[in-house]
Amino acid sequence: MKGRSAPAGSLPWHPAWSSPVRPKYITLILFVALLGVGSLAGGVLALSDGDYRGVILLLGSPFMLLLAVNGFAMRLRMRQRAAESVGFTESAASEERGVRLPYGAAVWSFYCLWPVMMIIFFGPFFVASLSNAATNPRDVETLIQLGVTGIATGYASCFVVDLFRRRLRCGMIVLSPVGVYHRSWSFDSFFPWESVLYVDAGEADGPLVELAIMPGRGSWYRRISKLWRQAELAFDPNMAVPGKWLSVDPALLYWALRYYHEHPEARGELAGPAGVQRLHCGAVLS
Template sequence: MMSTATWPEQWAHTSRRRPAILFAALVTLFLFAAGTAIRHHLTGWPSGALYTAMFGLLFAELAWFIALTRLRPRKSGAKPLRRKATGDAAMVLEMPYSKAQFTGFALLALTAAAPFAVGIIGAMDKDRPQVDRAALMAVVALVLLSLPLVMLRGSFALGTVQLSPSGIYHRGWTHESFLPWDGVAEVRAVPHDGPEIWVVATADARWHRRRMTRLWPEDRLPDLPMLRILGRDLAGDPALLHALVDHYHRHPEDRAELGTDRGIERARALASGA
């Protein structure tokens, strides 16, 4: 069942032309690299075939990532939404970030680092070692591999948006913030880098925020007190999340149902257009 939650008018004219052109260019580069790798293999140049194949794989992954984050259709229904217990045993209504996108970040870093790791071996040929070249490639490889390491530490983590009776918790890829409901001034649908949800705070709001890492800041804390939720990062339909946040902002009497079966039922009703 496709979600029929009302798509905000502000998002209706979000152009996909540029990501579509970029996707087509990356697919073309992948096909060119794949053909070149096959030609090198047939002409007896295995190292050339290996390098072009690795770059072809990188182009393919980038094309997939563009399709996932910029060209993907709206997700179905309220399926991604779930009840979840927090650390203090309270129940919340959660919309998680995309696991595929999270995995994609790691795959891209590993694939981009692979040619440099192989280049280190080639540069350290026993007959003519090129120490400077090997050192430079090692630095580049380590920079790229630092992303999976940061992910393993949990500083770069799978994000989430959690709605509770007390407020909204937003864990981005590299930051976290919390805004109580009484500190919400308005909920906006903003057509910026794709569909975005801006939960703007009042002037005196108690806005709690923390940056988790300075490495690989895929998302940043806003300069102004607000929650900025990028629709492309969500596992589900951003229009449904926007409708839920807007509803509970406007109807404080319903917030007690967040984290309960009634909250899930309301989300399903919004997703079905009921």
């Protein structure tokens, strides 16, 4: 099955999915980007006038711009994602060894950077509030500021710790001869092919790829980090993958799952390069 990679967006878009390029997303991304630029300009002007509050605007500007870039990568480029990121992953566990469809690098970078930026933003205010509370412990405004900045700094710090401990990781879907392995940000799960009833699609803040699962056939869920209770956990015992997080067109994942569910004789190729080549070519329509 040799050939060039299929053009991005060449596979049929499921009827249950709305268009990824929607006016509300474009408007929101532009608004956040302008807010980031405005914060940057406002911070520079405020500091030039000797107003220390300009520091707050300067610290908030990178977060706004990062949010806009992440929104562009997640929303507006969904159909332009090609299949080059699909590869083969080796693992001692058979359920994790197969054809890998990773989550997007831009989204993962955002989730790595935002807690660091929160610490940079809230940390100095937390230290200042702590110092003020020590000298004036009965000041209500100082105590409120101390509580808010303390919670934000503490949560972001715990998030960074979980990143270093690899409890929060970049997600991926692995299609193997024995089943489907899903590693999300804070949990992972596995679904043997014989437990899959059917492949479905839905809409939940963007395209959703779903597997309907028959319980008691070897499938499992494992929550790795308790800092983030993801919405997909509500689908247990079924599988749900938000298309906005993938590095590929979500249509590729949907049609690949359908193809291997309907063609058990082809699942053996998921143990080697033939499976990767099939997805690269987009040859997953029954």
